[in-house]
Amino acid sequence: SLRWRWVDRAVARELLGFSGWAYVISVCDRLRPGLDAFVLGWLRGSPATGVYNLGARPVWMMADVVYAAIGLQLLPAFTRMRESGDQERLHTAFLLITRLSAWLAMAAAGAALALGPSFLRWWVPEHAAEAAPVLLCLALPLGLQLAQVPAVHLLYAVAQHRALALVQSGGMILNLALSLVLSRWLGIVGAALGTAVEIILLHGFVMPLLLARKAGIPAAAFMWGGQMVPLLASTAACSLPALAVWRWMP
Numbered sequence: 001s002l003r004w005r006w007v008d009r010a011v012a013r014e015l016l017g018f019s020g021w022a023y024v025i026s027v028c029d030r031l032r033p034g035l036d037a038f039v040l041g042w043l044r045g046s047p048a049t050g051v052y053n054l055g056a057r058p059v060w061m062m063a064d065v066v067y068a069a070i071g072l073q074l075l076p077a078f079t080r081m082r083e084s085g086d087q088e089r090l091h092t093a094f095l096l097i098t099r100l101s102a103w104l105a106m107a108a109a110g111a112a113l114a115l116g117p118s119f120l121r122w123w124v125p126e127h128a129a130e131a132a133p134v135l136l137c138l139a140l141p142l143g144l145q146l147a148q149v150p151a152v153h154l155l156y157a158v159a160q161h162r163a164l165a166l167v168q169s170g171g172m173i174l175n176l177a178l179s180l181v182l183s184r185w186l187g188i189v190g191a192a193l194g195t196a197v198e199i200i201l202l203h204g205f206v207m208p209l210l211l212a213r214k215a216g217i218p219a220a221a222f223m224w225g226g227q228m229v230p231l232l233a234s235t236a237a238c239s240l241p242a243l244a245v246w247r248w249m250p
Contacts (some may be wrong), residue, residue: 004246023167024165033056036195044188051127070149074149078156081219086128106235109143116132120135141203
């Protein structure tokens, strides 16, 4: 029946619209890791870009591993639940998976903070002092972003990701502006801070409102039960081991 569906222009328009907004989100996700390096290369030259990439690389590697563990099967699972019409089951499953994602994301961010500086001193000793602040600036904001991977897949599943695409496009513009301003002032650290501020604003304030309006998830339930309690608990659980590793690692 797919051939007959394509005869219907309304269905074709709906499919193309869904894919188009998904493409915008994918472009924003791909551009974010390289945007700061581009700005630094323009303002400070290629050496600054290289040092920034050294500091950011362990954090993005951590993000890739966590995303592979969290996000691969969420979209088909959420889509099946939505098609069943059981909204309460969908919301309960979403909050449960969000709590698990928050634990995993913050544990990975804590590992990056604890082991990252020592790894940089072993890997690139001549640039470790310059690259480590980049890692420290990005680890926790990216942990927050990874904790909300289920939220992105839920918006896809209910076909309400157009608003997310618009928000992420605005976030990219904000990120570019902050990186341009802060890089002139603080150099490599300024570029990392620009990205960190953009991630915190998008995932700390905008995403809960987006879920409340587009997916029917109460903002308070999402932020407190799904995010803050697991994030605070995992931070407390990881803080002492992280401090011990940071103190005694050579």
